Amino acid sequence: MASHTRRRILQGAALAAAGSVVGGYGGGHYAAAAQAATGRAADGGELPFLEGALAPVTEELTAFDLTVTGRVPRDLDGRYLRTGPNALGLEDPRAHHWMLGDGMVHGVRLRGGRAEWYRNRWVRSSGVARKLGETYPGRVPPDDFACNTHVIPYKGRIVALQEGGPLPYELDGELGTVRPYDFRRTLKGAFTAHTKYDAAADELHAVTYYPTWDHVRHLVVDGTGRVARTTRIPVADAPMMHDFALTRKYVVIVDVPITFDPAAADAGAPVPYVWNERHPMRVGVVPRSGGAARWFEIDPVYYSHTLNAYDQGHEVVVEYTSMPAPFHAAGRGSGGPSATGAPTLDRWTIDLRGGRVRGTRLDDLPQEFPRVNESLVSRRHRFGYTASAAEMWRAYETVDGVPPDEKFTNCLVKHDMARGTKEVHRFPKGAAASEPVFVPRRGARDEDDGYVLSYVNDPDRGATDLVVLSAQDFTGRPQARIQLPGRVPLGFHGSWVADR
Ligand SMILES: [Fe+2]
Numbered sequence: 001m002a003s004h005t006r007r008r009i010l011q012g013a014a015l016a017a018a019g020s021v022v023g024g025y026g027g028g029h030y031a032a033a034a035q036a037a038t039g040r041a042a043d044g045g046e047l048p049f050l051e052g053a054l055a056p057v058t059e060e061l062t063a064f065d066l067t068v069t070g071r072v073p074r075d076l077d078g079r080y081l082r083t084g085p086n087a088l089g090l091e092d093p094r095a096h097h098w099m100l101g102d103g104m105v106h107g108v109r110l111r112g113g114r115a116e117w118y119r120n121r122w123v124r125s126s127g128v129a130r131k132l133g134e135t136y137p138g139r140v141p142p143d144d145f146a147c148n149t150h151v152i153p154y155k156g157r158i159v160a161l162q163e164g165g166p167l168p169y170e171l172d173g174e175l176g177t178v179r180p181y182d183f184r185r186t187l188k189g190a191f192t193a194h195t196k197y198d199a200a201a202d203e204l205h206a207v208t209y210y211p212t213w214d215h216v217r218h219l220v221v222d223g224t225g226r227v228a229r230t231t232r233i234p235v236a237d238a239p240m241m242h243d244f245a246l247t248r249k250y251v252v253i254v255d256v257p258i259t260f261d262p263a264a265a266d267a268g269a270p271v272p273y274v275w276n277e278r279h280p281m282r283v284g285v286v287p288r289s290g291g292a293a294r295w296f297e298i299d300p301v302y303y304s305h306t307l308n309a310y311d312q313g314h315e316v317v318v319e320y321t322s323m324p325a326p327f328h329a330a331g332r333g334s335g336g337p338s339a340t341g342a343p344t345l346d347r348w349t350i351d352l353r354g355g356r357v358r359g360t361r362l363d364d365l366p367q368e369f370p371r372v373n374e375s376l377v378s379r380r381h382r383f384g385y386t387a388s389a390a391e392m393w394r395a396y397e398t399v400d401g402v403p404p405d406e407k408f409t410n411c412l413v414k415h416d417m418a419r420g421t422k423e424v425h426r427f428p429k430g431a432a433a434s435e436p437v438f439v440p441r442r443g444a445r446d447e448d449d450g451y452v453l454s455y456v457n458d459p460d461r462g463a464t465d466l467v468v469l470s471a472q473d474f475t476g477r478p479q480a481r482i483q484l485p486g487r488v489p490l491g492f493h494g495s496w497v498a499d500r
Pocket of ligand 1: 242492
């Protein structure tokens with residue numbers, strides 16, 4: 001029997017704005033509350049990134065012995081964690097940008113065939129601590145922010161990540177914030193949300209950017225957990241680099257035409273990065289061991305997320321999700337990004353001998369959040385996993401008036417790159433399936449011998465389930481649906497943090 005304790009932490013008039021634009025998923029309370037906050041009809045899509053499946057939650061919950069449909073595999077011993085923006089205490093919801101919502105991590109502890117607990121916790125930056133009436137311990141780091149983009153295991157720790165400036169935050173096993181994390185005092189300046197961990201080399205790679213830099217940095221964190229090498233790669237216009245790719249030999253830098261705009265920053269734009277027609281789109285290939293980038297100019301596209309990359313003779317292969325140009329990091333009034341089309345799964349084959357990049361559309365089903373068996377990062381893979389959530393894309397496309405793609409449904413997808421086929425696990429309307437994370441079965445030998453974990457809303461229950469699929473029976477009935485006591489808003493990225 002599920003039991004949980006609720007800790008209501010939003011209180012007081014100062015937080016009324018935040019409290020009034022959030023609410024239960026699919027609940028009638030939500031519509032009335034949103035109206036109160038905006039003075040407009042809640043169904044008008046005025047604040048799409050604060051509504052419906054994207055609406056922040058208002059409470060930190062702790063629940064034990066979660067109800068399970070099916071069986072939790074006994075070899076899943078660890079924590080499934082996923083983070084995302086969850087705005088707290090908004091004074092002006094209409095001035096808010098989705099990507100700047102305070103990071104909240106949602107976690108489920110699995111052990112011995114049981115779902116022991118669920119917790120959701122804001123990352124305690126100085127700003128979050130202040131809004132919660134708590135004391136921030138220690139000195140506040142520069143560019144402090146409640147990291148909202150990724151949460152990863154690293155060297156026995158749990159680390160929440162953000163790009164473009166803020167230090168990572170270390171979390172404890174119950175999602176409490178420990179302290180800013182700077183790789184044993186070796187990280188100087190900005191970090192990233194999308195690292196690549198090469199398990200065979202025991203190296204954590206990052207490509208970092210900062211608005212005032214005239215370069216981006218490739219960082220290698222070695223097996224001792226220290227930033228062992230930094231390579232500065234000159235770039236013009238201070239571009240935003242959300243993700244990159246890694247092979248055994250190369251780092252692939254993606255120089256997209258989304259660049260820092262000082263005028264927008266001066267005007268107070270929450271995300272002062274704009275689509276810059278004058279900035280050429282380039283892909284840079286840098287030797288992992290250091291050295292200069294070799295650049296390839298290509299047609300503009302928004303490079304969103306890397307599935308994986310690998311070397312293939314004299315070629316570098318990168319599989320990724322992208323969106324058509326132009327892509328606006330700060331949509332014109334939407335409170336989040338906006339795009340002119342849906343994301344697709346694509347491949348670049350970079351011919352280092354011939355000096356060309358060949359693009360291939362792998363799948364035009366709108367999809368995002370590509371993941372691979374993490375043990376194969378930088379090595380050739382066969383399988384990839386993605387998510388499709390109509391709810392997120394509707395928010396993106398309201399700005400440009402482009403109707404949501406009918407194909408952008410609710411599903412998880414398993415791709416077989418060797419066969420060029422896919423399997424689709426569908427969920428009902430309103431499911432808002434989030435990033436699928438592959439976890440190998442204990443003793444697995446095959447690449448896809450394991451589980452795919454994802455938070456999926458149950459609209460009937462008005463709450464979210466942690467869904468566990470068998471990766472080798474992808475379209476079959478889930479092995480387990482673990483009922484969480486609340487809703488997990490559609491967010492960003494996460495990880496399986498194994499206990500052993
Ligand atoms: Fe991302």
